[in-house]
Amino acid sequence: MPEVVLKNIPFLLHGLAVTVELALWTIVGGTLIGLAVGVVRFLKMPVLGPVSTIYIELVRGTPLLVMLFVTYFAFPALLHYRTTAFAAAVVGFILFIGAYLAEDVRAGLRSVHQGQVDAALALGLTRLQALRFIVVPQAVRRMIPTLFNQYVRLFKFTSVASVIGVTEFTGAALLVNAREFQPVPILLTVALTYLVLCYGLSLVGRVLYRRFAVTA
């Protein structure tokens, strides 16, 4: 490993810890939003349904960076509150990834064949029971790998938080570079680290696909 990287390892590792923390908070919050919005969209609820659709369409049409500017600069200005770069990044990422997760949740729920619901109702189960015992168990199996892939995507996206001043892994590396000015070894180390971590996580995703495959 290049010397410039070795001597800054504690600082870079701290940055990596912030990246992980950022990702974990976002995964928890984003999954909750994704589940809630996905179910609302699946059930085609009045009022909440159309509101969810607008939320999803707006977020999916906006760049992530702009989303972070909105949660870091625009919302606090409009609504008069103070925020930290870290908190704004978490909120921005949650709103962002939540919209994508919601679509995956809805797709998972819809992937259960209507005939199974009809059969369950014919057997005398209530709608809620059909959802609880027939739809959800199968849908969750199908959702797990898809959701996991979104988490891997998110892990990669957390680098954008450096732009609003969060000292996560990318931000830490940029600070080191500003002090040492050796962009080649520093950026290559950063690229390789993300590559190994994201590729490793995507392999876990592949295992999940096999593990949770629903066979007819």
Added chain:
Amino acid sequence: MDYRLDWGPIWDNRGLIAEGFATTIALSAAALVLALAVGGLVGTAGAARPRALRSAAAVYVETMRNIPLLIHMYVWYMALAFLKLPAFACAVLGLSIYSAAYVAEIVRAGIGSVPAGQFHAALASGLTGFQTLRFVVYPQALRIVAPSLASLMSQLIKDSSLASVIAVADLTYQAGAIEGQTFRTFEVYITISLLYFVLVTVVSRLVMVWAGDAAPGLSDA
């Protein structure tokens, strides 16, 4: 103290916004053409029979898409600074090399979905390998992957906003400049969000229409 919405300064700076919007379109278009070219080649290699070609394609895809786009941009702009490329070129290269990995996966899946009998029949009727791809495989594959291509293009347009970080004066960059002068934080970011939203929506609709024309039968599929 209330934050009073004031859209006047945004309208006064419409020239800057228009310039940024044009740069975003130019950047996305250039990166898209390159990404389709590189991704088309890599994706075709990924669907080819020789193992070496498939492995090489897989290495490209896994390497490029598992490195964050922001790092791609910084590599071209900072690590390869000795090339003295203008920021715009760095952004085009970073964006297209990254997106090409996603294009390659779409192309590979598209080719894979065309039944093998189609290849055999085309080759048996005397078409060359290239002609088989050009006239038999790609048109059918395009029909199948059109929705994925449309969403890839939307993604690419949104991703182009990261070019602002390496000082390309795109829509996001101009928003920052206007915000710095006028302090109309909320108004300016809402304005550019809506502009991205409109651009992304229009482009993905156009792709679907174009794919429908290029490969008849899409609309009734």
